[in-house]
Amino acid sequence: METARVPGTPTIREVAALAQVSAMTVSRVLRGSPTVSQTNRERVEAAVKVLGYRPNAVARSLRQRHRTGTVGLIVTNLGNPFYAALALGIEAELAPQGRRVMLTNTAGDPASERDAVGDLASRQVEGIILVPAGPTQAYLAEELPGGPPVVMVGRPPSGIDADCVLVDDFGGAHAATNALLAAGHRRIGFLGNPPSVYTGSERYRGFCAALEEAGVPLPDDYVRRAQQDLASAEAAADQLLALPEPPTAIFCTNNRNTIGAYRALRRNQVVATISGFDDFELADVLTVPVTVVTYDAESLGRHAARLLAGRMAGGDVDQSTLPRRIVVPTTVVTHAALPSAGTASRGVRAEA
Amino acid sequence: METARVPGTPTIREVAALAQVSAMTVSRVLRGSPTVSQTNRERVEAAVKVLGYRPNAVARSLRQRHRTGTVGLIVTNLGNPFYAALALGIEAELAPQGRRVMLTNTAGDPASERDAVGDLASRQVEGIILVPAGPTQAYLAEELPGGPPVVMVGRPPSGIDADCVLVDDFGGAHAATNALLAAGHRRIGFLGNPPSVYTGSERYRGFCAALEEAGVPLPDDYVRRAQQDLASAEAAADQLLALPEPPTAIFCTNNRNTIGAYRALRRNQVVATISGFDDFELADVLTVPVTVVTYDAESLGRHAARLLAGRMAGGDVDQSTLPRRIVVPTTVVTHAALPSAGTASRGVRAEA
DNA sequence: CTGTTAGCGCTTTCAG
């Protein structure tokens, strides 16, 4: 049974046999150890080439106790360009470290998130970057005792300690609302996620704070909640527009809501200023003015990867270091309306 | 040295010791083998719970020779919504099979693609889904002798045999061009990728075939090439519009070109019909008519994952089966222009 | 139904 091997997958022993050295010498050459004679190094390299040998990373990981060079990424919806950009940033940061990303899409299902965490831990990932789907991550405490470090993205950890990377939700909403106020708006509606969602409540807080600072009132019926889909946002915007005194501007807490609101305006043939989180392509060619809050999702991913790298095996951060938190800044971009006589520029940027 | 273990990572032996059975019995229980007595099963399950034991998938993979339950995905640009949707479809198809996706972004660099293939093979992925960056994949033959099966997406394999999933590039371009002809256009310009890119040449072929069938001439200067970025597309479109007899419609082979062409029209205050591959959000609210070719990128990913599943360990396809090819159909969607008096519908679909 | 033995492919450890 000694010779019953697949021809295409040689092992280190076969390389050793061909090179007439021990497996250890081959192992040393493969890892670039300096303690190998020039002669042996060449013999081994030749044998590797002849056999088309490729080291088995799984076997290596097993022996090296958990050094798998893999990182888990759990997102709620890869179809959202925001998460795609996040994944891109993470991959770009980790690949040069020789680490690979294992991708999981939860479709917003907390149970699926929990399963994924368990499975990734089983696969010995060295760390996990998590965009949480549910309200709490307390389960991580029992799921990962002594397991891989976790970095959370987009909302702070709840029920557990972990590093995290956040967007300046409050500041961005505050700045965008200020831009609307500066443009002379006094009747400003709000279209957003339910307050149970972290980003939704933070952005609502920023919105309210700006209004309050300006002494501008916010009638109860100017506040509408919608889900993350166009239809629900359109319906909510319709309600705003149907008010006896409709708002002259609407602030939306996410991309879907912004575009839904625009469609409602267009269908009702109303001109009002649209404002919201997340820039989008063609925002500058719409028939109403658009003011958006934007930020660099790829950079968010890079930050998350760097935080994680610090916690992983070989990282620079002491495990006793307190949870770290990075807040990524936002920028307000004002797009002129298509038929407007205003500035013709594609976008006017202002620091948040 | 027997007890020098990290408390948080128990092994199967510790579970066995606690349950007072052998490691094999634990292993059997974990995998749901029916040949375990009820008593022992309960003892083991209790011990697992007490210790918080989680099987080590790396050790399992090593023993089970390559059954890692991982698949490699190599794309050129995750930031492109098309690839994000592709990844989503692949993940959705593989996750229920207990397989995880290892993601790699090549940024269009063939050398990076080759490195990624080697690394993924080293990590013992059971298969690879590849959106090729370079003109040939001949290197796979020497890189993967007896290695994991590969499925290509978006363009057919070159220099090697492999299953692949393609978009009906020819048919889509043909149908879209026919739609322009049916709308009465006789001066139709072409804005596309260099013909060295598979999709570019196929779409050009479809475009030409439709014109030829209709007996409509295609002047040389009606054909312009652009890269996959807005600036280059805008410049190329400018040239088309600057012709003595400019086209009344422009067919573009990709999303970036379509939007670039639209920006050129808008800047030059010209009304012409825009047509192109890939639908995009807000296409229906532009100031000119837009006719796009669309297809389901997520479904493309699902098809790719299914083809791969057939070739992987435990798959249903004999390895001697000839390379399979799936062509995903396209749909032509006509969006009415914003100020037009035509149909008010969001989009008129027609089978390609 | 259960356990023992052996070994996946590699690297740590220690002895030359």
Next chain:
DNA sequence: CTGAAAGCGCTAACAG
């Protein structure tokens, strides 16, 4: 500088 022995955590193969 080199190699032999042992074993990472798990499971196939066999024997009871």
